[in-house]
Amino acid sequence: MKKYVKKLCVKNVEFLREDYILLRLSDPHDTLPEMLPGQFVQIAVEGSPATFLRRPISINFVDKEKNEFDLLIHAVGDGTRALTRLQEGNTLSCIYPLGNGFRIPPIDEGKKKFLLVGGGVGTAPMLLYGQCLKAAGHEPTFLLGGRSRRDILELERFENIGRTFVTTEDAGMGEKGFVTHHSIWQTETFDSVATCGPKPMMMAVGRMARARQTECFVSLENLMACGVGACLCCVEKTVKGNVCVCTEGPVFNINDLTWE
Amino acid sequence: MAQLAINIGNLSLRNPVMTASGTFGYGLEFTDFIDLNRLGAYIVKGTTLLPRQGNDYPRMAETASGMLNCVGLQNKGVDYFCKEIYPQLKDFKSHAIVNVSGSTPEDYAECAARVAELEKIPAIELNISCPNVHDGGMAFGVSCAGAASVVKAVRAAYPKTLIVKLSPNVTDISEIARAVEAEGADSVSLINTLMGMSVDIERRKSNLSIGTGGLSGPCVKPIALRMVHQVAKAVKIPVIGLGGIMNAEDAIEFIMCGATAIQVGTANFIDPAVTMKIIDGMNDWCDQHGVKNIYEIIGVI
């Protein structure tokens, strides 16, 4: 897929929580390129002297008709905090779309049931994945996890796409515990599982999927410099040796990783 | 339009702008963003005789105005380069130069000899300055005897243009430059990265898997300029300057300090199209300042 380095226009900045924003971007001059779920954008951060490199952020939602797309950003450090100070009308230099993306099987292979599991800001790529699976005729189900109710973001948007289940560690919303404790693992079966979030969560989801002999794809968030396969900084150990997460990932079949 | 063409040994470049090894992949990673044909030359990633897995993750730490890396020469080996990559590069109009590394003078020479067979690769850059591998790499580049031993072995095996990349992690870089010139190097490039560290104070551990890494980016530019200036005064062969170049003005600083050509490294990560802007910017600067030929300003300081 062709990659672009472009100045995109900030259409909207919505605070979902004091430290989470939904950033809506648009290309004022061209039609947005096709973007696959799991792919990401490398953003040049301005107004943060400590931030030298670009910041990788997953594509969260695409609105083709309006020629806009969303990023869900958790302010965890100087770079992402500077992004929360953006305002409508600002421009942002973006390299995109990057990475391989999640697989969407052709519907003529049969309609499939997907369980998409997200934790924290790892829910970001799951929304677009669900959106694309549904558009292709498949059935996405979401399972979102957080410590408490305030960690569950964009709930309505998930519910608009598919059935959405929640776990919270304090039982403030949905079932109590971690995503792997949810009853849906006992009551239903799925053709495919995908997950993005903290590594311990992804490992636990991977074990659940393996125990059920269900394929499982994970989206990794390794530290990156270039984002285009040039620097070899972002590598993950796989059965094929060290590979770049920015080009051969961020989505991997968990069986190709050497996690366990 | 100023005349930007320059020569490095027998090699003619359409302009002085090259890309630095390890920051530009095989060039192919950038064809969506730039026209490779417009570069003076592009130096592909560090290549060794046998494949290497490199160091463990994490391999990168950001610093103020720069970054540390400890990639450690991950590459699929010279045979893979010759078979799989070279055919994709050979029809570009700008020169592809291979950055060659090794563990012993013999395997440097063997690797260079394989690259010598590739018709469209007119030069190699010998990396005797990688701070991120235990065997070879910088071990050779920090002593005159070590540097000379590698260059001697490679010179005997490699008839085309030989550039030697120097390490800044030494007391007197001009001494090393003179030693490699004496063994027949056609040019020297400098600087490779400066050895540094970065610490995660919560985990009380280094942010890099091998503890240390090589510092690059704008933070190293003043040191790089000083070293280029020193070396340009010490040797007769052309000097290629790099370290922290982000724009055309930075590039011209290096040229004025004595560099005949320059390389752009870490800046490619920030703006993958930066090399095109640097070429255009150098041309504009020359036009605005009445410089008709870039040679008029090489080493004016």
Ligand SMILES: Cc1cc2nc3c(=O)[nH]c(=O)nc-3n(C[C@H](O)[C@H](O)[C@H](O)COP(=O)(O)OP(=O)(O)OC[C@H]3O[C@@H](n4cnc5c(N)ncnc54)[C@H](O)[C@@H]3O)c2cc1C
């Ligand atoms: C492919 C990919 C997709 C991503 N998608 C999103 C997304 O949709 N939304 C979002 O908010 N974030 C996402 N991230 C993570 C985001 O890039 C980092 O949070 C951001 O780079 C931090 O920059 P900063 O300057 O704010 O923090 P820094 O000051 O750089 O770091 C703050 C703290 O976060 C840690 N940290 C920084 N980057 C990472 C990382 N990649 N993984 C683990 N820890 C890290 C640092 O070690 C430090 O402790 C993604 C990362 C990748 C690689």
Ligand SMILES: Cc1cc2nc3c(=O)[nH]c(=O)nc-3n(C[C@H](O)[C@H](O)[C@H](O)COP(=O)(O)O)c2cc1C
């Ligand atoms: C991620 C990374 C990988 C590098 N790999 C190599 C390499 O394989 N061989 C080499 O000679 N130099 C390598 N370098 C050093 C650069 O070519 C260059 O000398 C250095 O980064 C200084 O220039 P800059 O500040 O413009 O980046 C690497 C640098 C970086 C940042």
Ligand code: FES
């Ligand atoms: S971030 Fe540079 S290769 Fe992946």
